[in-house]
Amino acid sequence: MDARMISYPDYLQLLPKTELHCHFVSTMDAALFVELAEKHGVELPSSDPATLFDFDDLVDFLVAFRYAHDVIRDPDDFERVAYDGVRSAVADGNLRYREYYVNPQYFAERGLSYPQVIDPIIAGLERAERDFGVGFRIVVAINRRDSAESAIELVGQILAHPRPQVVGLGQDDLTPESTEDPTRFAEAYRLAGGHGLKLTAHVGETDAATPANVRDAIEVLGCDRLDHGYRIVDDPAVVALALERGIGFAVTPVSTTICSGWTLDPAHRIRRMIDAGLPVAVSTDDAMFFRTDLGREYREGLFALGIDAETAKQISLNGIDAAFCDEEQKRMLRADFAAHFLALDALLEP
Template sequence: MLSTYDYLRLLPKAELHCHFVSTMRVSTLVELAAAHDVALKTDDLDALLDYEGLPDFLDVFNAAHLALTTGDEIARVAYEGVEDAVRDGNLRYREYFINPDNFAPRGIDYASLIDAVTDGLVQAERDYGVGFRIVAAINRSLPAATAVRMVETVIAHPRDCVVGIGMDDLTPELTEDPLRFREAYELATRHGLKTSAHVGETMNASPWNVVDALETLGVDRIDHGYRVVDDADALARAAASGIPFTCTPHSTRMLSGWEFDPSHRIAQMVRAGLPVTLATDDAVFFKTDIGREYTDALPGMGMDDAQAARIARAGFEAAWCDPAQRDRMLAEADAQILALSALR
């Protein structure tokens, strides 16, 4: 008899909302920060990840970028992150947001960055069978023109594993303002790149940011998007679009204080029929992992086995890999889900 905890932990998972540096082992961060004279507030592994507020978190997030100075270090972080997620939650596939502009202060150019991450992830794929793709992310705190330049760079250095663009962080005015980056999205779409956007995340955001991303930017996926349930018209339009949502339960508890109960906005999204899949967002830096996103959140939200399996499966369905790989992963996931269900 398999416990609910083990069933949820062992479900095969495709994680589609994961920021690359946040998969860095905290022990590796401390080691590399010391090696490269990057200041951390403490060497205590636990205390390092206790934040007083968002600026405190961003200090660690920025330090993680500065601690990566060579291709070998970047490849190592990529590899270790897969190793941990396979152990913690049966990860089978992952898509990574990488902000090329965040690596510029260390002089790491786009192509070198992508090739180093790919080296580590290809090795991990060989050892653990975990597939991957990369999404180049716009850092919204930088100007719209910088975002356009970033997309131009992606287009100028094509890599098979880089399949799309996203956008994270907030504008300098602490808003989401997805339409500020419309030119970058139009350019990416014209060149066959997929697109997603972080929108509708907290109570400071509007449900209409989700609609703007869906209908004006024409995104292929929404990251977060929780506020869409707060407006019936916006929700109906999201449901009609069929566009998938990558939701990150722990970050909603951390940043918005939303408890894991049946009224949680993610549970409302599932009940409304939106294609929802779960992810960690900032795994290590939010003290979570892909297993815990399922084991901690779903029972409290009132989700049963079938709903949990549906959510896990949605991750493979919404993956931006080629269709043959997606079909193969789905067939393997279905076989694993069937085997797990037989033990319940």
């Protein structure tokens, strides 16, 4: 083999990437998670990373996910998690732009105000942008365990404390009934959309979800982009609707092997979404908890799905198209990605 050549898995790992579905607290690594827990006296089920992130299903994972919000309390904690998460993602997967899900309602339960959460996160991400050139935006997420009224109050906080980096509203977790039920928060979405915020939602993810959840997110909530959405392939009419509306999907391959027990292979729902022409972009979802990183999602995930190089490049570009940043930043990202593609294509094994 020519010494200049690289393997296809290495090629996938080195492709420039966006990440549109990334929960802020999950950008910690396990060591920092344990360190912050000890700092604040938070008792974890285990301090051993080998067992700390063992989950039976999505509901079991969400219990652990809530622990992560217990350990980030001080401004320095938020800023450190923000900065270190970018540095790691650049090293692990050539991250060039990322959007973060942030859940102020979790932190409000611990006495932190909306600005006390958002501002140090922005400070850490701005410092990382200066050092590593990785752009970012923030999507504030409704916690579906909370009421529709609290979701409206959350949007009110976004509007009362505007930050140019906060550009969208989403929803995650599950309702107290362990359902998605996206339309429960329709009024909050109408308020956010009416004030120019971009809209997204976790839908079509769980075993109990249906294509109707995806349709409702598009038609009732008016979402610009969707997270997961895997159940869409069960209804060709909803696929056609998403294609007509130009809805992008932020999918997370590795998490589906844990939360749904699916095998990553060419029959996977994500591959079916890609084959249907849906504009899919790949993310980690919760990297720390699922023991993954952005490089692995491409290197192992896309490889196992049987994705070729041209499609992999298009998937990375889909992340730019579906991003909630402005057109000038998208133009700069496309030029940056084109340069990376040229260099990597020249090195790929024939």
